[in-house]
Amino acid sequence: MEPVDFGGALLRRWWLLLVLGLVGLLVGLALPVSHSGHSSPLSWSTTAIVGASPPGGPGTSGALAGGVTTNQISFYARTDQVVLAAAKQAGRTGSLAELEGEITVTAENAKTDTVGTIKLTGTGATPERSAAFTNAFADQLGTYMSNLVGQRNQGQLAAAKQKVTDIESEIAALGKTTKANAGLENQLNVALAQEQALSAASSSTGYLILQPAQASSATKTGGAGLDGIGSSRLVRGFAGLLIGLILAAGIVLVLEMLDKRIRGRSRAEETFGYPVVAEIPIPSKENGAGVVSVFSGASTPTAEAYRMLRMSVLFGAVEPPSRYEDVGNGHRSRGTSGQEVASGTQKANGDGFASESSRSRSAVRQVIMVVSAGTEATRPLVVTNLAATFADGGQRVLVMSTHDLHASNRASPPGQDPMAPIAPEVLESALRPSALANVSSVPLIPFVANSGQLALRMPAVLEAARHLAEVILVEAPPLLGFHDAEALAPSVDVVLIVGECLATTFDQAKRSGDLLRRIGAPVIGVALTNMRIGSRDIRRSIEKPHVGPKNHLEPEPSMADAGHSSPPHAVI
Numbered sequence: 001m002e003p004v005d006f007g008g009a010l011l012r013r014w015w016l017l018l019v020l021g022l023v024g025l026l027v028g029l030a031l032p033v034s035h036s037g038h039s040s041p042l043s044w045s046t047t048a049i050v051g052a053s054p055p056g057g058p059g060t061s062g063a064l065a066g067g068v069t070t071n072q073i074s075f076y077a078r079t080d081q082v083v084l085a086a087a088k089q090a091g092r093t094g095s096l097a098e099l100e101g102e103i104t105v106t107a108e109n110a111k112t113d114t115v116g117t118i119k120l121t122g123t124g125a126t127p128e129r130s131a132a133f134t135n136a137f138a139d140q141l142g143t144y145m146s147n148l149v150g151q152r153n154q155g156q157l158a159a160a161k162q163k164v165t166d167i168e169s170e171i172a173a174l175g176k177t178t179k180a181n182a183g184l185e186n187q188l189n190v191a192l193a194q195e196q197a198l199s200a201a202s203s204s205t206g207y208l209i210l211q212p213a214q215a216s217s218a219t220k221t222g223g224a225g226l227d228g229i230g231s232s233r234l235v236r237g238f239a240g241l242l243i244g245l246i247l248a249a250g251i252v253l254v255l256e257m258l259d260k261r262i263r264g265r266s267r268a269e270e271t272f273g274y275p276v277v278a279e280i281p282i283p284s285k286e287n288g289a290g291v292v293s294v295f296s297g298a299s300t301p302t303a304e305a306y307r308m309l310r311m312s313v314l315f316g317a318v319e320p321p322s323r324y325e326d327v328g329n330g331h332r333s334r335g336t337s338g339q340e341v342a343s344g345t346q347k348a349n350g351d352g353f354a355s356e357s358s359r360s361r362s363a364v365r366q367v368i369m370v371v372s373a374g375t376e377a378t379r380p381l382v383v384t385n386l387a388a389t390f391a392d393g394g395q396r397v398l399v400m401s402t403h404d405l406h407a408s409n410r411a412s413p414p415g416q417d418p419m420a421p422i423a424p425e426v427l428e429s430a431l432r433p434s435a436l437a438n439v440s441s442v443p444l445i446p447f448v449a450n451s452g453q454l455a456l457r458m459p460a461v462l463e464a465a466r467h468l469a470e471v472i473l474v475e476a477p478p479l480l481g482f483h484d485a486e487a488l489a490p491s492v493d494v495v496l497i498v499g500e501c502l503a504t505t506f507d508q509a510k511r512s513g514d515l516l517r518r519i520g521a522p523v524i525g526v527a528l529t530n531m532r533i534g535s536r537d538i539r540r541s542i543e544k545p546h547v548g549p550k551n552h553l554e555p556e557p558s559m560a561d562a563g564h565s566s567p568p569h570a571v572i
Contacts (some may be wrong), residue, residue: 005072007319009252009253009256010482013248013252016248016251016252017245017248017365018251019248019250019280019459020244020245020247020248020251021241021244021245022244023244024239024240024241024242024244024245024247025237025238025240025241026237026240028233028237028238028239028240028241029233029236029237029238029240030235031236031533032554039424042124043123043125043220043221044124044125044126044127044129044218044220044221045121045122045123045124045130045217045218045219045221045324046121046122046124046127046130046131046134046213046214046217046218046219047119047120047121047134047208047213047217048119048120048122048134048135048137048138048211048212048213049117049118049119049120049210049211050067050073050117050120050138050141050207050208050209051070051073051117051118051120051208051210052070052073052205052206052207052208054066054246058079059285060390063394063460064314066234066536068145068149068205068206068207070107070117070118071107072145073118073141073145073207074107074118076141076144076148076350077103077105077118077120077141078100078105078136078146080096080100080143081144082137082140082141082486083096083099083100083103083137083141083145084096084099084138085140085144086101086103086133086136086137086140086141087136088445088549089136089139089140090129090132090133090137091132092133094127101124101138102122102123102124102133103120103121103122103133104119104120104121104122105118105119105120105132106118106119107123108120113129115531117210118140118154118208120134120136120137120213121223122134122137122139122213122439126228127216127218128214130213130215130218131212131213131215131218133215134372135209135212135213138209138212138213139209140555141207142205142209144208144540145205145207146204146205146207147202148490149205149498155501157195157199160191161195162193162434162564163191163194163235164188164191164195165193166553167184167187167188167191168188170184171184171185171188179368182239200237201447210470221277222362225543228534231481235307235473237357243372244316245532246345260492260503260505260506261501261502261504261505261506262500262501262502262503262504262506262509262528263501263502264531265279266525266567267561268403268509268528269505269526271506271509271510271513272497272499272510272512272513272526273510273513273514273517274319274513274516274523274525274526276499276525276527276528277309277312277313277316277496277524277525277527278304278305278306278308278309278312278525278527278528279305280306280309280378280382280440280527280528280530280531280533281301281302281305281529281530281531281532281533282302282532282533283302286402290295291380291381291384292384292385292436293306293381293388294306294307294385294388294389295384295388295390295392299535302385303385305391306382306385306389308386309386309389309496309527310386310389310390310393312525313365313368313386313494313524314365316354316525318365318521318522318524318526319524319525320326320345320496320520320522320524320525324553331387339501365494366466366470366471367462367465367466367470367472367474367491367493367494368380368386368471368472368473368474368476368490368492368493368494368495369474369476369485369488369489369494369495369496370473370476370490370495370496370498370501371475371476371478371479371485371495371496371497371498371502371511371512372478372479372497372498372499372504372512373478373480373497373508373511373512374479374480374481374503374504374508375478375480375481376498376499376500376503376507376529376544377500377503378498378500378503378529378530379475379498379500381529382496382498382529383399383401383473383475386473387399387436387473388436388439388484390438390470390471391437391439392564394438395438395469395470395471395472396401396438396440396468396470397438397439397469397470397471397472397473398440398441398442398465398468398469398471398472398473399434399439399440399441399442399472399473399475400441400442400444400461400465400472400473400475400476400477401412401444401474401475402448402451402454402474402476402482402484402488403475403477404443404444404445405444405445405448405450405451405454405484406451406477406482419456419460420461420464421460421464422447422460422461422462422464423464424464424465424467424468426464427442427447427461427464427465428468430442430446430447431468440469442465444458444461445461448461451483451484451487451491454483454484454487454488455487455488455490458487458491459490459491462474462491462492464553467475474488474492479512479515479516480515481506485515485516485521486515486519489516489519489520489521489522491521493522494522494523494524494525495516495521495522495523495524496524496525496526496527496528497516497523497525497526497527498526498529499526499527499528499529500529500530501528501529501530501532502530503530506507508545
């Protein structure tokens with residue numbers, strides 16, 4: 001399978017890269033830039049150290065006298081109320097999950113002097129905001145635990161007062177001093193003592209902020225680069241541009257892989273089933289922008305490609321072998337059927353007859369039919385420039401096309417024998433000169449009434465033409481839309497197929513190749529047009545071309561498809 005020319009595809013679809021790149025750039029620039037701490041990754045962290053004093057036991061889990069343990073501090077530090085209150089104090093916004101992810105609580109495994117310690121680490125977009133959030137968290141944690149102790153003391157005091165009230169009510173109900181009253185008096189004294197103790201109890205937790213967070217000691221975290229992207233329109237615009245280009249490149253690759261048009265030599269040979277005998281590049285602007293690229297002395301890559309095509313037509317191997325065999329002395333016979341189609345010595349004079357010396361090996365390939373699978377716009381150009389190459393070599397060239405037959409509805413003239421021979425002089429009288437020296441054309445209408453007579457009348461027309469020129473070029477309309485090529489194949493010496501890059505599809509190439517093999521057409525190969533020349537191609541080193549006239553031959557506009565009645569053709 002032919003490799004995908006991804007670089008060439010990007011060049012052909014540069015506009016898609018441009019459009020999607022600009023769209024990505026504009027989207028990146030248009031997105032709102034948020035400076036809130038929660039909307040972009042935070043990049044600075046600060047730490048505060050808190051603890052409880054005095055320590056009530058070993059390690060971080062020691063109980064404190066009337067206060068909290070360090071394990072309790074670590075537990076309460078993860079309370080939702082503490083996180084939300086700290087965010088409110090520091091002016092931070094965001095969801096609870098986001099805020100909880102911005103605080104880290106670390107319990108120490110040892111004591112600092114006589115105090116068990118806890119590290120609280122907060123993050124923020126700047127060192128100052130990080131320190132403010134960390135310190136607010138340390139403050140709110142102490143407040144929360146102090147409130148908890150106060151609530152506990154208030155509850156116990158209320159319970160003690162209620163107990164005193166209950167005992168007093170029970171003593172009053174007895175009414176006199178008894179042994180039972182003595183016991184209740186003792187309970188009342190104990191309850192009053194407990195009430196007094198609870199009333200005098202302190203709500204202090206022993207919680208201390210040992211070291212507040214300082215902005216000057218803030219450290220940078222790994223989210224700094226991401227925060228820069230979120231807060232910079234320029235960086236966002238560049239990222240959008242890059243994403244747009246990557247997306248466009250992906251689309252181009254997919255389109256290229258799904259493209260079913262021929263793009264290079266290997267795929268052309270694979271689908272047509274015939275060798276590519278010439279690669280015709282896209283004409284450069286230096287060629288003069290005309291239909292004819294071949295002028296005497298011109299050395300452009302396109303002109304040289306057509307000259308190489310001429311050599312291939314003259315000397316390349318034909319598949320299957322040509323029906324005509326040169327038997328010497330100007331005689332030619334059909335190699336397949338044995339039927340003699342021409343004999344006798346040709347005269348060399350100024351009346352347009354071919355000389356005997358010219359009836360050598362090249363005479364075997366005197367009649368060349370140029371065809372294409374569909375409406376390739378370069379088929380008329382190949383006919384025109386191939387005629388120019390033969391004429392530039394000093395050979396007389398006759399060009400004819402079956403195009404006009406499809407626009408004609410005339411019936412055969414009364415009494416005309418479709419098998420009657422045509423005298424060379426009669427055909428010569430219909431010749432039309434062209435702007436190119438040694439190149440003439442001949443209309444087929446006077447000799448072939450309509451396309452239905454091609455198989456019967458064209459052998460006689462071509463036989464007469466062989467006496468008037470060394471080379472006869474016959475252009476046929478699309479193989480897959482018209483029967484002309486099938487009708488002419490038995491009467492021509494070689495068939496040249498025109499395939500056009502980015503125009504001829506794989507299916508068209510395969511079907512046309514199968515058709516030509518089925519009818520046994522003598523195919524020389526494929527002329528692949530509109531080839532792109534790489535920067536290292538040796539043809540680029542050819543000297544600047546000689547500038548000749550712009551137009552010798554004007555092709556008619558191409559059809560939209562092979563079903564139209566007016567296929568494109570070369571007009572001389």
